[in-house]
Each structure stands twice: as C-alpha cells, then as structure tokens.
Amino acid sequence: MPGQKILCVAEKPAIAKAVAQHLAGGALTTRNIQGNQYVKNYQFTYNFPAWGACEVTMTSVLGHLTGLDFDQRYKHWKSCPPSQLFDAPTVTTIETDKQAIADNIAQQARFSRILFLWTDCDREGEHIGAEVRSQALKGNPRIQVKRAKFSNTERNHVIQAARNPIDLDERQANAVSARIELDLRIGAAFTRLQTLQLQALSSKLENQILSYGSCQFPTLGFVVDRYYRVRNFKPEVFWLIKVMHKRDNIKVNFNWKRVHLFDRATVTILFEQCLDAKLAKVTKVQRKPTSKWRPLPLTTVELQMQGSRFLRMNSNEVMAVAEKLYQKGFISYPRTETDQFSGDFDLRGLLRRQLTHPVWGAYAQRLVGGEFKQPRSGRNNDQAHPPIHPVTMAAPTVLDANEKKVYEFVTRRFLACCSEDAKGEATDIEIEWGLETFHAHGLVVLQKNYLDVYVYDKWESSQQLPSFQLGETFELTEANMTDGKTTPPSYLTEPELIGLMDANGIGTDATMAEHIQKIKDRHYVQTRTKAASGRNQVQEFIPTVLGVALIEGYDNIDLDVSVSKPFLRKEMELKMKAICEGRKTKNEVVDESLTQYREVFIKTQRDIDALKQSVTKYVVNEGRA
DNA sequence: GCAAGGTC
Numbered sequence: 244m245p246g247q248k249i250l251c252v253a254e255k256p257a258i259a260k261a262v263a264q265h266l267a268g269g270a271l272t273t274r275n276i277q278g279n280q281y282v283k284n285y286q287f288t289y290n291f292p293a294w295g296a297c298e299v300t301m302t303s304v305l306g307h308l309t310g311l312d313f314d315q316r317y318k319h320w321k322s323c324p325p326s327q328l329f330d331a332p333t334v335t336t337i338e339t340d341k342q343a344i345a346d347n348i349a350q351q352a353r354f355s356r357i358l359f360l361w362t363d364c365d366r367e368g369e370h371i372g373a374e375v376r377s378q379a380l381k382g383n384p385r386i387q388v389k390r391a392k393f394s395n396t397e398r399n400h401v402i403q404a405a406r407n408p409i410d411l412d413e414r415q416a417n418a419v420s421a422r423i424e425l426d427l428r429i430g431a432a433f434t435r436l437q438t439l440q441l442q443a444l445s446s447k448l449e450n451q452i453l454s455y456g457s458c459q460f461p462t463l464g465f466v467v468d469r470y471y472r473v474r475n476f477k478p479e480v481f482w483l484i485k486v487m488h489k490r491d492n493i494k495v496n497f498n499w500k501r502v503h504l505f506d507r508a509t510v511t512i513l514f515e516q517c518l519d520a521k522l523a524k525v526t527k528v529q530r531k532p533t534s535k536w537r538p539l540p541l542t543t544v545e546l547q548m549q550g551s552r553f554l555r556m557n558s559n560e561v562m563a564v565a566e567k568l569y570q571k572g573f574i575s576y577p578r579t580e581t582d583q584f585s586g587d588f589d590l591r592g593l594l595r596r597q598l599t600h601p602v603w604g605a606y607a608q609r610l611v612g613g614e615f616k617q618p619r620s621g622r623n624n625d626q627a628h629p630p631i632h633p634v635t636m637a638a639p640t641v642l643d644a645n646e647k648k649v650y651e652f653v654t655r656r657f658l659a660c661c662s663e664d665a666k667g668e669a670t671d672i673e674i675e676w677g678l679e680t681f682h683a684h685g686l687v688v689l690q691k692n693y694l695d696v697y698v699y700d701k702w703e704s705s706q707q708l709p710s711f712q713l714g715e716t717f718e719l720t721e722a723n724m725t726d727g728k729t730t731p732p733s734y735l736t737e738p739e740l741i742g743l744m745d746a747n748g749i750g751t752d753a754t755m756a757e758h759i760q761k762i763k764d765r766h767y768v769q770t771r772t773k774a775a776s777g778r779n780q781v782q783e784f785i786p787t788v789l790g791v792a793l794i795e796g797y798d799n800i801d802l803d804v805s806v807s808k809p810f811l812r813k814e815m816e817l818k819m820k821a822i823c824e825g826r827k828t829k830n831e832v833v834d835e836s837l838t839q840y841r842e843v844f845i846k847t848q849r850d851i852d853a854l855k856q857s858v859t860k861y862v863v864n865e866g867r868a
Numbered sequence: 869g870c871a872a873g874g875t876c
Binding site: 255280281305306307308313319320328363367370422423425426429431432433434438452454456457458459570753754757758 | 869870871872873874875876
C-alpha cells in the first residue's frame with residue numbers, strides 16, 4: 244500500500260492533466276475544486292524512485308498566484324507625491340480570483356510530505372513555483388520541495404522528469420521578483436506624474452490615462468521614430484546606367500553592379516567610357532542548383548508577424564484566436580519561443596491526423612507516403628514548450644472564419660516544416676562593358692515541394708535567360724544613362740513593429756500584442772490599412788499628436804538615456820541575467836535600477852515644462868505633427 | 869485610475 248502523499252503542482256491545468264494521465268496510466272480520479280472551474284485535482288498512485296510508492300494529488304495554478312501592489316496608504320493617486328512610489332512599502336497578495344486556487348494548494352499540502360513542482364521551466368515558471376511553495380508552506384511548514392525538469396508533455400519525457408527531481412532555482416525566481424518590483428514602482432511613478440501633470444492642460448485629456456511602462460514606451464518610440472523618418476525624408480536624385488541585350492527574342496536587362504550613384508558627372512564619365520568600348524564581354528556564366536528553404540518550426544513571435552501580414556488580422560486578434568484553438572484542443576500551446584522539434588517528437592503521428600482534411604489531406608498523404616523530411620532546427624529552445632503545431636484535425640465546418648484562418652496557417656506551416664525545400668536552378672551572367680560590370684540573374688523553379696502547401700511564400704521562375712558563352716563579345720541592344728529618385732520609407736507595419744520589439748527584447752512572446760494594443764488604447768498611435776500590396780492587408784502605425792508630443796517632450800529633457808528607446812529595458816534584461824548567473828543579488832539590482840530611474844524621474848519633474856509645452860503645442864492647440 | 873508577466 245502506498246505510504247506517503249505527494250502534491251504535484253503545474254503552472255496550468257493542461258499540463259497537470261497531461262502529466263497526471265501519463266503517470267497514472269489510466270487509473271486516476273478527477274475532482275473539481277471549490278471556487279474555480281478550470282483547476283482540477285487528479286489523484287492516483289505512482290512509484291517515484293526517489294520516494295517510493297506515493298499517493299499523488301496532481302493539480303495546477305493559473306499562472307502567477309500573487310501580485311505586487313503598494314500598501315493601502317499609497318494606493319490613491321493623490322495619497323503621496325509620485326516620487327515616493329520609488330520607496331513606498333509594497334505588499335504581495337493573492338489575486339482575488341486566485342484565492343480558491345491558493346486555498347486548494349494549502350489544503351492539499353497539509354497531508355503531503357512532498358511538494359513536487361511542475362511549473363514551466365523558464366524564469367516566470369521558477370517564480371510561480373516559489374509562489375506555490377510559500378502557499379504550500381502555509382498549510383504544511385515541514386513540506387519538502389522539489390521540481391520537475393521537463394520541456395514537453397510527451398510520455399517518456401514526463402516519466403524521465405518524474406524520476407529525476409531537481410531543486411527550484413532561487414536565482415531565477417529572484418530575477419523575476421526584481422522585474423516585478425521595478426516595473427511596478429517605475430511604471431506607477433511615471434504614470435501618475437504624467438497623468439496628473441498633463442491632464443490639467445486640456446479638457447480633452449480629462450479622462451485620458453497617460454501611462455508609462457518599460458515596454459509600452461519603447462513600443463511607442465519605434466512608431467514615432469519611423470514617423471520622423473517618413474516626415475523628414477528628402478528624396479535624392481541618382482543616376483545609373485541601364486543596359487539591355489536582345490537574344491533569341493528575349494530581352495535581357497543587366498543590372499549595374501554599382502546600382503546607382505548620386506553624382507551625375509561621375510556617371511556621365513563612366514557611361515562615356517562604356518560607349519567607347521563598344522562591345523561587351525561575358526565574364527561569368529554560372530548555372531547552379533539553388534533552393535528555397537522550408538520555414539522553421541513556428542514560434543509565437545513568428546505567428547504574430549506572419550499572422551498580421553497574411554491573415555488580415557492584427558497580432559492581438561491572432562493571439563486571441565490561437566488561444567481559443569488551444570483551449571479547444573486543436574493546436575498546441577500558442578506561447579513558445581522554441582523553433583526546434585525534439586528528436587523523439589511524434590511528427591508522423593501528427594501528420595496522419597491531417598490525412599482526411601478536405602484541403603490539405605492529399606498533401607499530408609504525400610508526406611506520410613514517403614516525402615516526409617525531418618524539420619529544420621532553429622536556435623531557440625525555451626525548455627518549456629514545443630513549436631506551435633496542430634494537435635488534431637479540425638474540419639473547416641467546426642471553426643469560425645478567423646479560427647479557420649489561424650488553424651490553416653498553423654497547419655500549413657507544420658506541413659511545410661515536414662517537407663522538402665523547394666528546388667530550382669539559378670543562372671548568373673556577368674558582363675563587362677568598358678570598365679563597368681553588369682549582371683543578370685535567372686531562376687527556374689524545378690520542384691515546388693513545401694511551396695505547394697505553404698501558400699504564403701512566393702518563389703517563382705523568372706524569365707528564361709538565353710544562353711551566353713564565357714568570353715564571347717557582343718553589342719548591346721540598348722544602353723542608357725537614366726536618373727531616378729530615392730523613395731521615402733513607409734510607416735511601420737505591424738510585422739515590422741513586432742520584429743523590432745523581438746530584436747530589442749521589448750515584451751515577451753505572450754505580451755507583445757498586448758503592448759501594441761495598449762498604445763492604441765491610450766491613443767498614442769493609430770493604425771490604418773496600408774495601400775494594398777497584393778492580396779495582403781497589413782496595418783501600418785502612425786503616432787497621434789499625443790504620442791508624438793510625449794516622445795518629443797521627453798527628448799527635450801536632458802536625460803542620459805531616452806525613455807522611449809529600448810536601452811533601459813535591455814539593461815533590465817541584462818541585470819536579470821546577472822541575478823540568474825549569481826553575479827548580482829536581487830536587492831543590488833533593484834537598488835541600482837531605482838537609483839538610475841529616480842534620477843530620470845527627478846529630471847523629468849524638474850523639466851516638466853518641456854513635456855507640458857510639447858503636449859500643449861500638439862494636443863491643446865491641435866497643432867499638426 | 870498606474871506596470872509587465874503568467875493564464876482562463
């Protein structure tokens with residue numbers, strides 16, 4: 244008979260269920276808990292090598308259990324000068340809607356000897372693990388705590404993790420609590436300062452919260468930055484040499500190796516030298532196989548970028564729909580940074596589930612029938628989730644219009660990952676005319692392979708090039724010197740914005756779309772549909788007069804680092820890393836960062852007139868940006 | 869009434 248009791252806690256119900264099913268091997272009891280419809284307790288017995296036969300309760304939380312806020316005395320906006328929020332006492336409380344879950348943990352812990360944590364193996368997961376631990380300790384101060392190391396919920400992997408418990412990583416948990424404290428203090432202090440000072444300027448701002456956040460401001464900064472580049476753009480005239488040769492009734496345009504130059508006299512001289520030479524000579528003829536690589540396994544950032552580019556939805560909508568598809572069990576967990584499938588992942592099994600799909604079933608059949616290729620591996624692995632993939636086949640009739648689009652994208656992407664690269668033949672011809680070099684490039688697509696299913700990528704054969712012999716000379720059919728103008732950049736599109744956020748570490752895969760939504764809700768930016776390019780309908784971002792005013796106002800304050808640029812956030816990221824690697828403590832990081840931001844805050848307060856002037860200029864007088 | 873991060 245099993246002797247000891249063990250309490251297992253996952254970060255979310257889906258993980259608890261999957262792990263319980265694998266460990267229980269069929270014999271498990273499911274119980275609802277009081278007060279929460281999502282969290283369940285699974286009970287079964289399991290023989291852990293470390294602890295012997297145990298009576299197991301497997302349950303979960305729903306992400307973070309607690310939240311940090313200011314002490315009651317500082318909660319009202321006018322209770323203190325905003326600067327005091329850098330030092331004001333804070334309290335960690337169970338979030339109101341999580342009380343039932345917390346009670347369940349404490350209660351289950353009472354009779355358990357061991358708490359075995361199954362939170363995600365990432366920084367936030369480590370912190371959530373620590374939150375669960377302190378809750379369990381309330382129920383049983385003597386409970387022993389371990390955690391499982393796992394990166395997916397495949398059966399063998401889960402069993403391995405159950406056999407090899409490790410310790411919670413305190414450093415990672417501390418790094419997260421540093422982030423939580425800094426975001427709260429800095430965000431609240433600047434938000435109250437801005438809102439209280441600027442609202443008074445105009446009745447138009449009466450009900451506007453003018454928030455500041457370490458992610459939302461850099462996000463706004465990217466939009467404003469591009470806006471300035473569009474607005475300040477001055478077209479420049481350039482000159483170039485264009486040559487064409489007609490052979491076998493095919494007009495071949497050769498491109499100048501220098502592309503174009505901004506000095507007319509120089510181009511004139513070079514062109515005259517060419518004309519003197521009369522004949523052009525073929526200096527390179529190369530035909531070689533080429534390929535277009537199949538895409539990498541799908542991450543969240545990529546889903547948001549490609550979704551906002553191809554699906555006529557914005558990233559926030561794409562994520563909301565992906566979440567729904569996940570909850571219905573059609574696709575895997577939609578928040579992942581991993582772009583590699585582990586070696587033991589049952590890809591063929593997943594492909595077989597698509598065989599009966601009316602649209603791409605036949606393509607899946609091709610893969611299962613022998614064309615299957617192991618997906619490429621990207622560089623990222625969050626050690627918590629596999630790439631996004633379809634889990635079961637969803638017939639088009641059971642999905643609404645947006646669900647259909649997102650499910651189709653996820654599935655086509657998955658099929659493409661398991662396909663062969665597209666194959667083609669590239670031809671490069673280089674000629675010399677006088678002292679100048681020109682080249683022509685041709686492509687023949689030979690096998691479309693993954694392109695047959697991944698309709699979002701375009702790779703098409705160019706015009707067939709006639710044959711040229713190395714060393715032959717010939718007279719060009721046409722040669723001109725011509726001019727052109729540089730074209731302005733366009734406003735930032737949603738996929739570009741997400742790309743910038745990702746590259747600069749602004750937000751996480753799960754929150755990027757929220758930050759974008761936030762700066763829209765705050766009326767800092769507006770979006771409009773970019774003039775249609777093909778069948779796509781991508782959104783472009785234009786800052787409002789308020790958004791420009793805020794960024795300009797801060798730029799006019801003499802700060803060492805700009806609050807609208809990603810540096811400060813990047814620095815925070817590096818400091819968190821330092822905590823994880825044991826080079827700094829949580830307190831050191833919090834103190835350092837608060838000192839730094841306090842200084843920015845004091846200067847902002849001192850030069851608040853610069854901010855007020857800017858906002859007045861743009862918003863109150865309705866001056867056009 | 870503030871942040872950003874989990875997840876439903």
